[in-house]
Amino acid sequence: MITLSDIPPRGGAGFAGPMALFVLVLATLPLWIAPIGLYEYLGIEIAIWILFAMGFNLLFGYTGLHSFGHGAYLGIGAYAFGLFQQQVMVSLWGGLFCAITAALLAGAIVGAFLSHRRGIYYALLTIAFGQVFWFCAMKLHGITGGEDGLLGIPRPDLIIGAWRVDLNDNTNFYWFVAAIAALAVLALWRIVNAPFGRVLQAIRQNETRARFVGYDVWRWKWLAFTLSAGFAGLAGGLFAMAQQSAYPDVMSLHQSGLIVMMVLIGGGLVNFWGPVLGVVLYYIARDILGGLTEAWLLWYGLLFVIMVMVRPEGVAGLFHSLKQRLPRQASVTKPEQA
Amino acid sequence: MALFRAEGIQKRFGARVVLENITLSIEAGSVHGIMGPNGAGKTTCFHVLTGHHAPDAGRITFDGRDITGLKPHVIARLGVSRSFQMMNLFDDAVVIENVMLALPAFRAISGRPFRTSFGDSRLIEAALEVLDQVGLAERAWHNAKSLSYGDRRALEIAVALAAEPRILFLDEPTAGLGAKATQNLAQLIRRLRQRYTICLIEHDMRFLFELADRISVIHWGQVIAEGAPEALKANKWVARSALGEVA
Amino acid sequence: MTSLVPHLVNGITLGLLFALIALGFTLIVGVMEVINLAHGSLFTLGAYLALSTIGAGWFAETAFGAWWLSLPLTGRFFLALALGPVIAGVFGMLLELCLRPTYGKAPLYGLLLTFGAALVIEEAIRLLWGTGEQNMPVPQMISGAFLMGGLIFSTYKFYAAGFAIVAVLLVWLFLERTPYGAIIKAGAHDSEMVRALGYDLSRLRLLVFGFGSALAGIAGMVMAPIWGLRPHLGIDVVIPAFLIIVIGGVGSFWGAVIAAILVGLATGITGAYAPAWSLMSMYLLLIAVVGFRARGLMGRRSALEN
Numbered sequence: 001m002i003t004l005s006d007i008p009p010r011g012g013a014g015f016a017g018p019m020a021l022f023v024l025v026l027a028t029l030p031l032w033i034a035p036i037g038l039y040e041y042l043g044i045e046i047a048i049w050i051l052f053a054m055g056f057n058l059l060f061g062y063t064g065l066h067s068f069g070h071g072a073y074l075g076i077g078a079y080a081f082g083l084f085q086q087q088v089m090v091s092l093w094g095g096l097f098c099a100i101t102a103a104l105l106a107g108a109i110v111g112a113f114l115s116h117r118r119g120i121y122y123a124l125l126t127i128a129f130g131q132v133f134w135f136c137a138m139k140l141h142g143i144t145g146g147e148d149g150l151l152g153i154p155r156p157d158l159i160i161g162a163w164r165v166d167l168n169d170n171t172n173f174y175w176f177v178a179a180i181a182a183l184a185v186l187a188l189w190r191i192v193n194a195p196f197g198r199v200l201q202a203i204r205q206n207e208t209r210a211r212f213v214g215y216d217v218w219r220w221k222w223l224a225f226t227l228s229a230g231f232a233g234l235a236g237g238l239f240a241m242a243q244q245s246a247y248p249d250v251m252s253l254h255q256s257g258l259i260v261m262m263v264l265i266g267g268g269l270v271n272f273w274g275p276v277l278g279v280v281l282y283y284i285a286r287d288i289l290g291g292l293t294e295a296w297l298l299w300y301g302l303l304f305v306i307m308v309m310v311r312p313e314g315v316a317g318l319f320h321s322l323k324q325r326l327p328r329q330a331s332v333t334k335p336e337q338a
Numbered sequence: 339m340a341l342f343r344a345e346g347i348q349k350r351f352g353a354r355v356v357l358e359n360i361t362l363s364i365e366a367g368s369v370h371g372i373m374g375p376n377g378a379g380k381t382t383c384f385h386v387l388t389g390h391h392a393p394d395a396g397r398i399t400f401d402g403r404d405i406t407g408l409k410p411h412v413i414a415r416l417g418v419s420r421s422f423q424m425m426n427l428f429d430d431a432v433v434i435e436n437v438m439l440a441l442p443a444f445r446a447i448s449g450r451p452f453r454t455s456f457g458d459s460r461l462i463e464a465a466l467e468v469l470d471q472v473g474l475a476e477r478a479w480h481n482a483k484s485l486s487y488g489d490r491r492a493l494e495i496a497v498a499l500a501a502e503p504r505i506l507f508l509d510e511p512t513a514g515l516g517a518k519a520t521q522n523l524a525q526l527i528r529r530l531r532q533r534y535t536i537c538l539i540e541h542d543m544r545f546l547f548e549l550a551d552r553i554s555v556i557h558w559g560q561v562i563a564e565g566a567p568e569a570l571k572a573n574k575w576v577a578r579s580a581l582g583e584v585a
Numbered sequence: 586m587t588s589l590v591p592h593l594v595n596g597i598t599l600g601l602l603f604a605l606i607a608l609g610f611t612l613i614v615g616v617m618e619v620i621n622l623a624h625g626s627l628f629t630l631g632a633y634l635a636l637s638t639i640g641a642g643w644f645a646e647t648a649f650g651a652w653w654l655s656l657p658l659t660g661r662f663f664l665a666l667a668l669g670p671v672i673a674g675v676f677g678m679l680l681e682l683c684l685r686p687t688y689g690k691a692p693l694y695g696l697l698l699t700f701g702a703a704l705v706i707e708e709a710i711r712l713l714w715g716t717g718e719q720n721m722p723v724p725q726m727i728s729g730a731f732l733m734g735g736l737i738f739s740t741y742k743f744y745a746a747g748f749a750i751v752a753v754l755l756v757w758l759f760l761e762r763t764p765y766g767a768i769i770k771a772g773a774h775d776s777e778m779v780r781a782l783g784y785d786l787s788r789l790r791l792l793v794f795g796f797g798s799a800l801a802g803i804a805g806m807v808m809a810p811i812w813g814l815r816p817h818l819g820i821d822v823v824i825p826a827f828l829i830i831v832i833g834g835v836g837s838f839w840g841a842v843i844a845a846i847l848v849g850l851a852t853g854i855t856g857a858y859a860p861a862w863s864l865m866s867m868y869l870l871l872i873a874v875v876g877f878r879a880r881g882l883m884g885r886r887s888a889l890e891n
Contacts, residue, residue: 066693068700113876120620120692124831125875131824132868139861187452195448202428202439209426212388213440213501214414215448227451253820257700264697298708304701308694309686 015189018273022185026178030171038287040170041242046283047174047181048238053263053275054188055231060260061268061275062192063224064204065114066123068256069130073103073229075137075251077236082150082246083143092156092167096237103233104226106133111225115218118207130256137248149247153240167241177238184231189272191227200224258282261304267316274316281315341366341535342387342418342505347396349379349386349559356382358559360396364505369527370537371550371567379559380539381423384509387537388420389413401504415442419503421494423510423539427482434478436493437465440500465500472496472526488519495526505535512542520545547571592857593850595738598746600849602808603825604842605749608756609800610826611833611841616769616793618692618835622699623680624801625823626706627673629816631802632809633714635669636721659724670802676706677798681791703819711816721809745807752803753842760838769793828867832874832881840883 029043052074059065080102081095088094110129117125137144144150158165158176167173191197203210203220211217240246249255263269266278282300289296311317342364349357356379364370372380385391387398389410398406405413428436438444444461469475472492477485485493491511498506511527512520520542527549530536540546546553547567555563555570563573610624639661640654653661680702687694729740760766768789771779779786805822812818825848833844848867856863874881 066696068696113872117875120696121831121875123693123696124620124827125872127824128828128831128868128871132865132872135862135865135868139865191451194451195444196451198431198435198439199445199448201431205428205430206426208390209422209428209497210439211410212390212414212420212426213497214411214442214445216409216411253824254817257704260697261701295708295712298705298712301701301704301708305683305698305705308698308701309683312687312690312694312697 015272019185019189022273022276023182026182029178030174040174042283042287044170044174044177044242046279047177048235048242049259049262049279049283050276051177051181051184051238052232052235053259053266053268053279054185055228055235056259057263057268057275058188058192058197058200058231059224059228060263061270062197062204063200063221065221065224066260067126067130067225067228068123068253068260069126069128069133070228070232070259071253071256072130072133072251073107073232074236074239074255075246075248076106076133077103077233078240078243078246078250079137079144079150079236080233081237081240082153085154085156086150086152090154090156092158095156095241096234099237099240100230100233103236104230107226107229107232108222111222111229114225115221127253127256130251130253134248134251134253137251144246144248147248149245149249150240151245153244153246155241155244173241177242180234180238184234185276188231192272261300264312265304265307265314267314267318269317270313270320271316274314277315340364341401342537343397343399344387345397347383347386347393347398349382349391350394356559357386357393360386360556360559360561362387362554362561364535364537365551366535367531368535368551369531369549370535371546371553372537372539372556373541373543373546373553374556378556380556381509383556384420384507384539388418388507414501417502417504418507419498419501419505420507421498421509421511423513425490425494427490427493427497429483431482432478433474433480433482433485433493434462434465434469436482437468437496437500438462440497441465441468442502468496468500471499471529473522488515491515491519491523492526499530499534503534505537506530508536508538510539510541512540512545524549589854589857591738592853595856596850596853597846598742598849599853600846601746601749601753602742602811603829603849604753604845605745605804605807606801606822607826607829607841607845608753608804609797610823611830611838612756612769612800613794613797614830615836615838617790619684619695620692620699620827621680621794621797622696622823622827623702623706623819624699624797624826625819625821626703626710627677627680627798627801628805628808628822629710629814629818630676630706630805631669631673631799632721632805632814632818633669633710634672634802635665635806635809636719636814637714638665638668639722657724658722662722662724666803666806669806670799673802673805674795674799677801678791678795680798681794684794685787703823707816707819714814714816716816719814721814723810739811741810745811748807752800756800757838825867828871830881832871834878834881834883837881837883840881844882 026047030040033040033043056067056070059067059070077099081099084091084095084098088098110126113129114122114125137149138147140146155167155173158167158172165172165176167176192200199210199215199220203215203217207217210220236246236250239250262278262282263275264278265281266276267274268278285296285300289299293299307314313320340363342362344360344362347357347360348355360379360383362370372383374380382391386393389405389408389412392407396406397404400413400416400418403416405416405418428439431439438461441461441464443464466475466478469478472495474489474492474496477489482490482493491514495508495511498508511523515523524545527536527538538546538550550567552565553567553570554561563570565573606628610621613619613621613624639658680699683702684695684698687698723741727741727744730737731740732738760770768779768782768784771782779789812821829841829844829848832847833840833842848870851866851870852863855866
């Protein structure tokens, strides 16, 4: 029997293998990260940014909507988490729920303005909205603490039934973040390969045609934006816990641009796993190049410029074309009928 | 009663009046042709009829329902489907996915992010059936981008068919096709007309005269003549102004 | 209550300065349909180069530097006004060469590439000139301040605004009254035509990019005494520039000028009542305008929409 799962997903990449590898690396990270000269906190940051980048790629790579202001929703999640802890109650799930909801809400409102637009105009409007949120975070001292941000955000204990885990311990916190990142990746895989995700990809490929076969493109674009803002909000909540603070810097155009660079360098335009690769490469560059030279961002920027010039499909795209050079028995042909 | 009617359609872009006054009436089960010289407003006319542009004046009804100014996706869901002159496909997808995306049954389950249809083979069968109609079933698992020009034109029609329309608008389906492919297409349209009402813009007069029951000739944004092909052939003025190659 | 008039004057002055900033940007967008996010960085580069020209830069400690600094400030200032933009223009041309592989692809790639270039230039400035804020000296004849309606105005700002008017008019005259302008405008609408006329399109692009970047450098030089110099100035500059283009409508020269003055006025008037929020007003203006008019005030259809 032929089923939808036989329709090759983008990038032709399988899921079980890479996912197993991904989980394996995440799960064993605390064992080897210190011996190779890095530190555990880096693992936390990478896991959070993977979550952010994968959610962002739902919009950027899959739906083809180019947001350059996505840091705003991460920031909103972070502030929402912090404010909830400080003003309402100290609660892990309450805070994360609040972070996601706030980002979803902001995404829904902004998405309603954006979804009529396409191409560069869309990108430019996302920058404008991103700047508005960043500006609010800077100027609303009474709520956000201005430039310094919210400080002293607690990391509430994780409580499941009678089981209580102290997340102030970085190893425990790492497990928590890694588990959430893995779950989110699983959820995203399901989303992008379900009919839902196929429609998003159809809109990327041809908005006009999607409209003429009966899809309300405005609603889909809005949904994609809102959803990906929600993922950013979750990442933001976790980031507030990791940093124990929330500050406007993550909402700046600079940060929003970095996430685009990570996703693109990794190959998010052609591969589901591209953003993961991009995030890991970025942090390796930051920590290893950064250890060698002050100007690491200069080299990273140059790398990016060259990448856009010669290989905009990113690192994952590089793998694809390498694979294609190797002799293969059959490309995409009709699967066997059972 | 006519299945699809347009009355007094007018469309301006800025100061330029592209459609002056278009009145058309398409009978259920017929093949209705639209012809006219380049720049006469044929494609704009299609754009207005299928909701891409809202008309500045006039009324469009489909099956007795007023659809003037409705959004394209709403009109599409009512059963008005169209193909494009410039190809409009989902190029990164395989052929069968192009068709599947247009199936109403697929659309119905697409709204729920976690609803997978892994294991749902009915969709595949339905899509293969559509592809079979245009002779592309063999190529179902090829990339849409890798198809030959003629096959892409066929896929263009298949996507329109997959939406399960009651009326099918085809915008210059023969554009760029060779004689052999044009003949195949004529045969396809003869088969399709048993199931669908068809409205067809065409440049190739022989093709159109062979297939259409009625033809509207558009010039200067107006319908300057309308009738059965034989009647139009007899009309000297039409022949001279619009049909250069046939007269 | 303070009178509104000085704030209006302030707003219009600011608007003219914004127009100067956006001038090169609008030229490049109009002709090449590339959003040059490195525009602000080229602006900053021009400003720093001018600063080094005035202050003898890395040669300040040498005998040459001592001799140089003994020359009158006015002379060095006007030399800087010429030198900074030329070098910024050369960097612009370099950027255009890098952009070539992205032509014919989605406009996103041009946007991404120039974003990366902006990052590179900004980091390079940080390396060469340090991260601290610096000030640019101004010749005495155009410095100083005066009072009007209870607000202090800097004299230099008015000279700068006057310069902006002259620059806008010159560029307009160049586009409208010279054969070069006609070719550039044809390139904006119809690259086939340019080729048919026997002009080399890639050279045209190179020159337009260089010219636009030089304009960015001039703006940077002129604005530096007002805003001060810091490596991340680029982002503060490119954002108003692109807001102005989008509000004014891509490809419309006067649309951009009008939008710049609107943005200046909005900023100036908000500054009168809620100073902390004055920069926010331009974003709200953008959202208000583009919310209702997809192509801005005077825009036409462009490939950037695909």
